Amino acid sequence: MSEPMIPLTIAVLTISDTRTEETDRSGQALVERLTAAGHRLADKRIVPDDVYRIRAEVSAWIADPEIQVVLTTGGTGFTGRDSTPEAVSVLLDKRIEGFGELFRQLSWQEIGSSTVQSRCLGGLANATVLFCLPGSTGACRTAWDGILAEQLDSRHRPCNFANLIIPERGQHA
Numbered sequence: 001m002s003e004p005m006i007p008l009t010i011a012v013l014t015i016s017d018t019r020t021e022e023t024d025r026s027g028q029a030l031v032e033r034l035t036a037a038g039h040r041l042a043d044k045r046i047v048p049d050d051v052y053r054i055r056a057e058v059s060a061w062i063a064d065p066e067i068q069v070v071l072t073t074g075g076t077g078f079t080g081r082d083s084t085p086e087a088v089s090v091l092l093d094k095r096i097e098g099f100g101e102l103f104r105q106l107s108w109q110e111i112g113s114s115t116v117q118s119r120c121l122g123g124l125a126n127a128t129v130l131f132c133l134p135g136s137t138g139a140c141r142t143a144w145d146g147i148l149a150e151q152l153d154s155r156h157r158p159c160n161f162a163n164l165i166i167p168e169r170g171q172h173a
Contacts, residue, residue: 003155008166009066010071012034012045013045014027016046019074021046055091058070058130069131082119084119089123094124096129099147100120104120131143
């Protein structure tokens, strides 16, 4: 007998100096995928690529006991004001080292050596799972379809991040 999937409550943050709700295809792609998978959208926002604005938004979400997962998109490259890793990494209790490695491996299939410029990262903070993804819609699809869909599904075996953050499972990170 198959157990039911336990939906998670997920917040999505787009980091961009230029995108608006109308032009934020990456954030919208994440919202569409997470809701199609049966998860709940807690909040979706856009902030400029500014270390302190990013950190403030993510900090508020990881302090909120209702939000179990934070997904960010944008600001993970090396150009201009890209500062998501610097903003988020200081908030993490534990890093998920393999996330960036696996993402770049999957991304290699699509964009070749350009994937080396992705500074995407994952981690745990206050029993909240965070994943910082590149700003391209394709990269968000790659991360969701290739990693996050399974790792945020409580039924995925042998392990997943959902079971670490679901309160009734008693395995807080």
